[in-house]
Amino acid sequence: MSMPPGLPGKLRPGSRVLLRTDLNVPIESGRITADERIRASLPTICRLQQARCRVLVMSHLGRPREGQYDAAASLKPVAAALAERLGEPVGFRRDWIDGVKSRPGSVTLLENVRFLEGETGNSDALGRRMAALCDLYVMDAFGSAHRAHASTHAVARHAPRACAGPLLRRELRMLQRALENPVRPLVAIVGGAKVSTKIEVLERLAEVADELIVGGGIANTFMAAAGLNIGDSLHEPKQLALARRLMAPSSKRRATVPLPQDVVCEIPGSHEPVIREADEVRQGERIMDVGPKTRKHYGRLVKNARTVIWNGPLGVFEDPRFAAGTEALGRAIAASRAFSIAGGGDTLAAVGSFRVKSKMSYLSTGGGAFLEYAAGRTLPAVEILNTVTS
């Protein structure tokens, strides 16, 4: 996928800029509980404001019923948080689709785009109305780039000018660096609960990576496919054929798929976990994490890697009894000289809880978009920017 054009070198003072950003933050009884996305959006907003543009900021929040106002999904609390972090006043408009008055150098947050009928259906008419608000449309929401919605797609077709914002371009550059022409060896780790949610990612990474480490419920499915007894472990019988295919040598696939040598099991009627060799798991037991030998093995693979891409935990890391595998992996990545990218909701939670966040080269902000990109799919909101400007 080619890189979409960025902000024009000269931003005209007074010009109306419609900025699609991702301010979809968790809010609990009016309080914002994590503000990473707000902070991530600040540099772009600042830049536009300093160029004395009239900045109109557009975002979604949650999944309200479309076409309807819902106070619980209002962006109003975000306007205050944005103003505080920007150190500048931020206007807020509940009704904006028919026009917004604003001054040069001002920032106005527009109410949740998902309150508008036609947003998620990518209504052309709605995109046209959004486009009428601006001289320049800037798409800067990587986390929404895998969705063709009116505010990420239709609007770009109708805006007088459309481009990608710096945040979106940075994210694409990082992913390209890891996946399109990686410094090798490239070690990919795909863990988590289910194969079925990550089929395409596994297929693509098996083609481009040198090692494909599978973890969690996904590894259980691969172990079962290799003929190992996995007791009552979480796995997907329907995905056994895919797992076998990905482990079989093939000219199309580059990656070897190492399986765990030992595992940590939960055994019936006991709180105490047990370490088992991979071929000694018994009926009724559940594999919950990788064992110490496997941790060492994966640690060595990561140490030798020059590029690492990681999605999905190696075990049930939410339970301290089964967190060691995921934690050791996080630490190994942090200590390695490899260019490393981690992405995925639970993966970022794990990275955060083990305090290795600052040691990763890049944390991808978009869960779904990250997986789609890693799977080799084009992101519609990026593709349209290339189409309309070429």
Ligand code: ADP
């Ligand atoms: P991400 O959000 O990073 O893409 P997933 O949602 O695919 O990750 O997977 C995360 C979930 O997988 C976690 O809730 C974790 O507890 C679960 N998991 C990991 N290993 C196992 C296992 N061996 N058995 C059951 N669940 C597991």
Ligand code: MG
């Ligand atoms: Mg998840």
